[in-house]
Amino acid sequence: MADVVIIGCGAVGAATAMELSRYKLELVILERENDVAVGTTKANSAILHAGYDPRPGTLMARLNVRGSELCRAYCHALDVPYRGCGSMVLAFSEEERETLRELLDRGVKNGVPGLELLTGDQARAREPELADTVQAALWAPTAAIVSPWEMCLAFAETAVKNGAQLRLNACVTGIERRGEGYTVHTAQGDVEARYVVNAAGVDSGAVHDMAAPHSFDITPSRGEYYLLDKAEGARVNTVIFQCPTKLGKGVLVSPTVHGNLIVGPNAEPSEPHDEATTAGGLAFVKERALLSVPGIDFSKSIRNFAGVRANTGRDDFLIGCPAPGFLDLAGICSPGLTSAPAIGEYAVELLAREGLALEKKEHFDFSRRRVRFKELSPEAREELVRRDPAYGRVICRCETVTEGEILACLRTPIPPVSVDGVKRRVNAGMGRCQGGFCAPRVVEILSRELHLSPGEIVKDRAGMKMLARETKGGEADV
Amino acid sequence: MYELIVVGGGPAGLAAACAAWDAGLRSILIVERDRELGGILNQCIHNGFGLTWFKEELTGPEYAHRFVELLSRTGVEVRTDTMVLDVTADLSVHMTGPETGYRVERAKSVILAMGCRERTRGAIGIPGTRPAGVYTAGAAQRYVNIEGWLPGKRVVILGSGDIGLIMARRMTLEGAKVLACVEVMPYSGGLTRNIVQCLEDFGIPLYLSHTVTQIRGRDRVSEVVVSRVDENRRPIPGTEMVFSCDTLLLSVGLIPENELSERAGVTIDPRTKGPAVYENMETSVPGIFSCGNVTHVHDLVDFVSAESRRAGEAAANFVLKGPAAGEAVELLNGPGVSYTVPQRVRPGNVEKALNVFFRVNRIFGKSQIVVSRGDRELCRFKRDRLAPGEMESVTVPVKLLEGGPEPVAIAVKEAE
Numbered sequence: 102m103a104d105v106v107i108i109g110c111g112a113v114g115a116a117t118a119m120e121l122s123r124y125k126l127e128l129v130i131l132e133r134e135n136d137v138a139v140g141t142t143k144a145n146s147a148i149l150h151a152g153y154d155p156r157p158g159t160l161m162a163r164l165n166v167r168g169s170e171l172c173r174a175y176c177h178a179l180d181v182p183y184r185g186c187g188s189m190v191l192a193f194s195e196e197e198r199e200t201l202r203e204l205l206d207r208g209v210k211n212g213v214p215g216l217e218l219l220t221g222d223q224a225r226a227r228e229p230e231l232a233d234t235v236q237a238a239l240w241a242p243t244a245a246i247v248s249p250w251e252m253c254l255a256f257a258e259t260a261v262k263n264g265a266q267l268r269l270n271a272c273v274t275g276i277e278r279r280g281e282g283y284t285v286h287t288a289q290g291d292v293e294a295r296y297v298v299n300a301a302g303v304d305s306g307a308v309h310d311m312a313a314p315h316s317f318d319i320t321p322s323r324g325e326y327y328l329l330d331k332a333e334g335a336r337v338n339t340v341i342f343q344c345p346t347k348l349g350k351g352v353l354v355s356p357t358v359h360g361n362l363i364v365g366p367n368a369e370p371s372e373p374h375d376e377a378t379t380a381g382g383l384a385f386v387k388e389r390a391l392l393s394v395p396g397i398d399f400s401k402s403i404r405n406f407a408g409v410r411a412n413t414g415r416d417d418f419l420i421g422c423p424a425p426g427f428l429d430l431a432g433i434c435s436p437g438l439t440s441a442p443a444i445g446e447y448a449v450e451l452l453a454r455e456g457l458a459l460e461k462k463e464h465f466d467f468s469r470r471r472v473r474f475k476e477l478s479p480e481a482r483e484e485l486v487r488r489d490p491a492y493g494r495v496i497c498r499c500e501t502v503t504e505g506e507i508l509a510c511l512r513t514p515i516p517p518v519s520v521d522g523v524k525r526r527v528n529a530g531m532g533r534c535q536g537g538f539c540a541p542r543v544v545e546i547l548s549r550e551l552h553l554s555p556g557e558i559v560k561d562r563a564g565m566k567m568l569a570r571e572t573k574g575g576e577a578d579v
Numbered sequence: 580m581y582e583l584i585v586v587g588g589g590p591a592g593l594a595a596a597c598a599a600w601d602a603g604l605r606s607i608l609i610v611e612r613d614r615e616l617g618g619i620l621n622q623c624i625h626n627g628f629g630l631t632w633f634k635e636e637l638t639g640p641e642y643a644h645r646f647v648e649l650l651s652r653t654g655v656e657v658r659t660d661t662m663v664l665d666v667t668a669d670l671s672v673h674m675t676g677p678e679t680g681y682r683v684e685r686a687k688s689v690i691l692a693m694g695c696r697e698r699t700r701g702a703i704g705i706p707g708t709r710p711a712g713v714y715t716a717g718a719a720q721r722y723v724n725i726e727g728w729l730p731g732k733r734v735v736i737l738g739s740g741d742i743g744l745i746m747a748r749r750m751t752l753e754g755a756k757v758l759a760c761v762e763v764m765p766y767s768g769g770l771t772r773n774i775v776q777c778l779e780d781f782g783i784p785l786y787l788s789h790t791v792t793q794i795r796g797r798d799r800v801s802e803v804v805v806s807r808v809d810e811n812r813r814p815i816p817g818t819e820m821v822f823s824c825d826t827l828l829l830s831v832g833l834i835p836e837n838e839l840s841e842r843a844g845v846t847i848d849p850r851t852k853g854p855a856v857y858e859n860m861e862t863s864v865p866g867i868f869s870c871g872n873v874t875h876v877h878d879l880v881d882f883v884s885a886e887s888r889r890a891g892e893a894a895a896n897f898v899l900k901g902p903a904a905g906e907a908v909e910l911l912n913g914p915g916v917s918y919t920v921p922q923r924v925r926p927g928n929v930e931k932a933l934n935v936f937f938r939v940n941r942i943f944g945k946s947q948i949v950v951s952r953g954d955r956e957l958c959r960f961k962r963d964r965l966a967p968g969e970m971e972s973v974t975v976p977v978k979l980l981e982g983g984p985e986p987v988a989i990a991v992k993e994a995e
Contacts, residue, residue, distance in 0.1 A: 328701070377708040380792065380814075404701035406709065479673065482681040490677035495612065495662040499838075503675075535699040537715045541726055555728050560711035564798040567711055568728040569825070572753050 103127045103266075105452065106285055106294035108273050108308055111142040112253045112438050113430050114300030116445030118260035121452075125460045128265035129292050130257070131285065133272035133304075135563045136522045137515060138253035140302045142438065143525065144376060144408025145324070146366065147249050147357055148340055149173075150436040151188060151241035153208030153216060154350065159417040160447075162211040165436045168443035169243055172252065175442055179255035179469040181248060182358035188244030188340035189224055191393055192237040197344045201239045204345075208241070215242040228337055230394050244340050248358050249438050250525045254515065255469050256442070261514040262466045268292075269518075270563060273301070276311040282426065283312065296426045296452055303373040303411045305419075305431035313423035317432065321373045322349070322412045324366025325382040327390075330401040330533050333362040341393050349410075350435060352389035354397065359500075359531060364390045364397065371409055378405045403533050410434045420447065426455055471527075472509060475501040496546070497539040499532025504546065511550050518551065520544060521561035544568075582606040582898045584672045584686040586663045586839065589618020591871020592692035593646035594884040598891025599690075600653040603899055607655045608684065610674050612662040616650070617643030618694055619717070620880065622724045625745055627772070631881035642880060666691070666843040668864055688894040691840050691854065691862070691869040692887065695876055697742075698832040705737075707794030710801075716742040716830040720749065729753050731826025735803050736760045737791045739767040739774070740968075741878060743830020748777035750828075757783050758822050761805050763790040763812050766942050768832075768968045770878055790814060794827060803827050833876045843867060850918035851875040857907065858924045858933055859893030860886065865902055868894050875920050875936065878970050882936070886920075903928045906984055913949070913990025915939050917967070924987075929977040936972045937989055939965045945994040948973055952987050965991060 105121055107114050110132035118130050134140075149172050155162035176183035192198045201218060208216045217240040224238035225231045231238075261267050268289050275286040282295040301308040306319035329336075334356055343351035349368040357363050367382045367389075387399055413419060413432035418440070422428050428451055430444055437444075453459055474482065474492055485505070486493035492505030510517060510526040517523045520530065520543050529543055530536030536543070544567060548555045559565045582604045585592045588611030596609050615621060620628070623639030630636055633645065650657070661676030670689055675681045697715040714722075714730055720742060722728045732755050736743045739762040747757045760778055765788050767774050778785050786805065792814045793804040807818035835853040837845070846863035848855040853874040854862040860870050870890035871883045896903070905927035910919045917940040924933055943965040950957045950973065957979040965971060973989070980987060 327704075374797075377795075378706045380706045383704060383706060400702075402701050402704060403699065405704055405706070479681065479683065482675065486675060486677070486681045490680075493675045493677040493680060494660060495664075495675060498612065498662065501664060504677075533699075534696045535701055537697050537699060537718045540718060541721050545726070555726065562798060565711040566799065567730065568722060569731050569755075570729050572723055572727045572729055 102282060103129045103292065103294040104457065105296045105298060106131060106292050107298040107300055108285070109300035109302055110137040110257055110267065111140045111300065111302050112138070112249065112256070112441035113433050113444050114298070115253045115256035115260065116441040117298055117300055117430065117448045118265050119256040120445035120449045122260040122263035122265050123461060123465050125462055128260065129294065130260065130265055130267045131271040131273055131287055131292065132267065132269050135269050135518050137257045137267070138250040138525065139561070141408055141410055142253045143250045144406050145249060145435070145438060146353055146355065147246055147363060148188070148353070148355060149245040149247050149439045151208065151244040152211050152213045152436070153204045153239070153241060154345060154436065155211065156416050157207055157210035160420055161417045161436070161440070164418065164440040164443040164447060166212050168436070168440035171442035171446070172247065172439060173245065176247060176252060178467055179259065180471060181252045181255045183245055183247050184358050185243070185245045186339045186356065187240065187242045188342060189219070189228065189238040189240055190342040190344060191224070191231070191235050192344060193234050193392070194236065198237045200344045201237055204239050213241065213243060216240065228339060228341065230336055230396050231341070232393060232395050246340065246355060246358050254526065258469060258514045259467060263462070267515060273308060273311070276308070278312070278424070296428065296455065296457055298428045298430060298448060300430045302433065303409050305411060305429065309423060309429055309431055312427045316423060317413055317419055319373065319411050319432065320414055321371050321409045322368045323371035323375060323407050323409050324368055325378045325386055325407045326363060326365030326405065327383070327386060327399065327402050328404040328406070329362040329364065329397070329399070330403050331360045333398055333401045334360045336362050336397055337394060343389065343393060352386055354390050354394045359528065362397070366408070373409060376407045376409060378407045403535060418444070420444065420451070422451065422455055428452060428455070472506055474503045474506060496542050497529035497532065499534050500528045502527050502529040507543065507546055508550070519559045519561050519565070520547065520567065523547065580685040580687065581608050582686070583688045583690065583894050584684060585609045585690045585692055586666065586672070587611065587618065587692035587694060587873070588616040588657065588659065589692060589694050589871065590620055590643065590646065590880045590883045591694070591873070591887040592690065593643070593650055594887035595690045595692055595870055595891035595894070596655045597646065597649050597653065598888035599895045600655055602892045602895030604895045605654060609655060609657045610661050610663050610672070611657065611659045614660050616647050616657065616659065622720050624724050625749070628880050631879065632884050663839060666839050666867070668844045670866055687898045688866045688868065690890050690894055691867065691873050692871050693836045693839060693873045695833040695835045695872040697829070698834060700829060703831055705791050705794055708796055710794070710796040710799050712796070712800035712826045713794060714826070714828055716740070716746045716828045719746055719828050723749055723753060729755060731755065733758060733824040734826045734828060735791070735805070735822050735824050736828045736830060738762060738830035738832070739769050739785060740830035740832060741769040741773050743828060744769045744773040744777040746828055746830070747783050748781060751781050751783070757781070758824055759784050759786055759805065761786045761789045761791060763788070763808055766966060766968070770969060791827065792819065800825050800827055833872065835873045835876065837873060840869065840873070845869070848918070848922055850912070851920060855922040856920060857903070858921050858929050859903060860890035860921070861893055861897070861903065866897055875918065878968065882970065908980055908984060909986040910935065911986045911988040913951070913988040915941070915943065915991030916989050919989055924980055926977050926980045932974045932976045933980065934972055934974050935989065936970055938967055938970055939991055940967060942966050943991055943993050947992045947994070949990045949992055950975055950979070950987060951990070952985055957987065
């Protein structure tokens with residue numbers, strides 16, 4: 102019997118697993134998909150919020166501000182792309198200036214450092230591309246941008262390196278209370294554990310209902326985005342928000358840690374896994390973004406995507422134990438990514454209160470490094486290629502990703518099994534040609550290294566087969 | 580130090596290197612990222628190449644092979660499986676490859692011949708889900724012709740560019756069912772011969788003034804929605820047709836790949852999305868030349884070879900005789916013309932006549948191509964039909980371009 106089973110390996114589940122892996126505990130992480138970080142974690146604004154949005158006194162306020170600090174420290178320790186670029190919330194009217202004053206007030210109460218109100222001209226002096234109609238802005242220096250999937254991956258890898266067991270393709274189908282613990286039924290068989298953590302994201306309502314009386318509804322909200330070419334990546338240098346409304350934080354314009362520009366999201370009610378974009382949604386996002394930054398060249402778009410957030414209609418996360426030894430980390434909508442490490446820390450505290458015995462490990466491996474060929478000096482590149490020629494072969498030309506990096510990611514604690522899994526680990530296929538050139542070569546490498554036929558290689562989730570069949574004359578039996 | 584480094588060993592780089600050798604350079608390096616020379620021609624196994632240049636019909640690999648043969652008779656050095664990562668304005672070329680290692684080579688001249696890439700779903704913003712089964716036509720061509728795998732069995736093709744048309748036929752021959760080719764413009768972007776030989780001959784319907792407005796399916800494409808568009812290319816509600824398919828191929832345009840050129844400080848022409856060049860294919864940076872699809876997207880490789888020889892000869896002249904001099908005359912788009920290559924001409928550097936490539940911006944019937952300077956007409960050329968999908972060229976006697984820096988415009992006038 103495991104000590105703790107964690108359901109879901111997005112940012113929240115991974116952070117919780119990592120925090121628990123500091124202790125002498127038997128941990129099992131269950132993930133319904135074939136990889137970690139593939140739900141809300143991979144499809145959001147990639148922003149680490151400073152913490153002026155949540156209502157003071159809420160759990161959300163506390164975990165956001167704490168999470169912002171932890172993300173910075175953890176990204177540094179675990180080699181996750183992070184840039185402390187700060188953010189601005191723009192006001193276009195007297196009413197919105199009032200909103201900025203409220204946000205400033207909240208931020209101060211929440212303990213957000215360095216907040217400052219700027220005039221329109223001061224804001225434009227920092228961000229020359231802002232619209233002339235901007236009257237004022239709230240500057241938050243502790244806001245940052247991050248690679249969300251790499252942060253989640255780093256947390257999950259750390260948990261696995263420190264003994265946690267990750268089971269992929271293990272969708273939870275039922276939970277039963279058994280004596281002192283629970284039996285969790287999954288697509289990969291049963292798991293028994295003393296404690297259960299529900300970190301199932303948009304499915305956290307359904308998982309809750311398997312173990313406790315129904316008490317909340319997840320009302321998923323879909324947000325659509327544009328990702329623009331690096332040629333637009335320097336259009337702004339900080340995260341540019343508009344004033345939040347009841348629906349969310351509004352349409353933002355932000356650089357990404359990978360050098361692109363991200364624009365979005367809208368907020369539309371949706372089904373839990375409906376990640377489709379719509380013509381109307383994208384048009385709305387474009388129109389709203391141009392109000393903040395009129396010069397954005399949308400002809401430089403390289404990708405649209407949508408992500409689903411686990412909203413509940415409440416203004417706080419739903420964290421607590423609805424049944425003995427069963428911990429909900431539910432309704433983790435924005436700022437969930439920022440809060441994730443703080444949620445993990447808090448989860449440990451709550452499990453201890455439920456009686457989980459915590460004894461620190463003597464040795465906790467909290468290190469992670471990966472080679473990023475593109476970022477090396479010419480001398481370092483030369484040395485690396487001499488040592489391992491695979492680092493000399495560029496597979497993804499847009500992002501300059503080498504075969505050596507792909508082979509290395511296949512030897513990490515959570516190796517990829519799909520083309521997009523490779524993309525999330527080393528950026529191959531993330532660039533302007535969107536894998537047009539490198540996807541066939543990544544298929545070839547995966548097929549060779551995983552000993553699978555190219556026909557078995559998937560784009561992302563299990564079932565997303567890339568190829569139909571061999572060409573005529575290619576079949577072995579002809 | 581090399582006299583010339585050619586970035587890219589496709590048709591442009593091969594022809595340029597051969598020409599530079601013929602013109603007297605003896606220290607030339609071609610750097611090619613793929614394992615073999617030939618570039619994209621290697622996956623173009625259909626015929627129709629070489630009708631102009633070799634006066635016979637070849638497949639893509641055969642066409643490439645002719646040049647590789649020519650090259651093998653020279654002393655041009657080749658490094659394959661090696662990618663150029665940076666070209667600096669002082670002509671240092673950073674490259675990396677498993678055998679090459681990471682190294683920096685200096686050169687007296689550089690020819691950019693990196694080719695182009697395909698526009699993607701993200702560039703045109705097709706709404707819907709993100710399942711497997713959406714490929715650019717070129718990627719599908721690689722899967723079928725190089726990897727030996729068919730990417731899908733029921734196919735809709737968006738865009739009537741040449742690669743899309745070729746793939747309609749290729750997928751059909753491999754046993755896939757191609758349901759439709761959908762083109763947002765009221766005319767095809769491909770060559771007429773490809774419309775006939777790749778669609779009409781196989782009974783594949785071409786829907787002009789239509790586009791894909793939604794992709795459906797969670798794991799794999801299950802349906803695409805096609806709508807008619809109005810004259811502003813906006814989908815018309817109520818005209819939706821649903822195709823049940825597992826694959827959507829995109830043939831929605833090619834973009835010259837100029838990230839290296841931009842890093843080297845080369846001026847890019849927003850019309851061609853390639854380097855703005857002089858009559859000898861020299862870019863805005865002295866000693867850096869460009870040719871082939873990195874300069875402007877061609878329909879026929881034969882013209883790439885012609886243009887690239889010009890670049891190779893010019894690089895040799897630059898190294899052996901020094902920079903080309905003389906005042907430049909700008910070539911402008913007149914009505915009906917969307918770009919010209921070259922963009923600038925130094926008449927003193929042209930022997931007899933200048934060959935100007937250009938594209939028109941819509942379909943024209945019987946027309947006159949008029950070359951003029953201010954109000955003064957310099958010459959005119961007759962054409963029966965002009966289409967944006969077919970590159971045009973005119974040969975202008977250099978005498979007409981002499982006499983000061985006043986720009987020269989090229990325009991199309993349709994007969995009444």
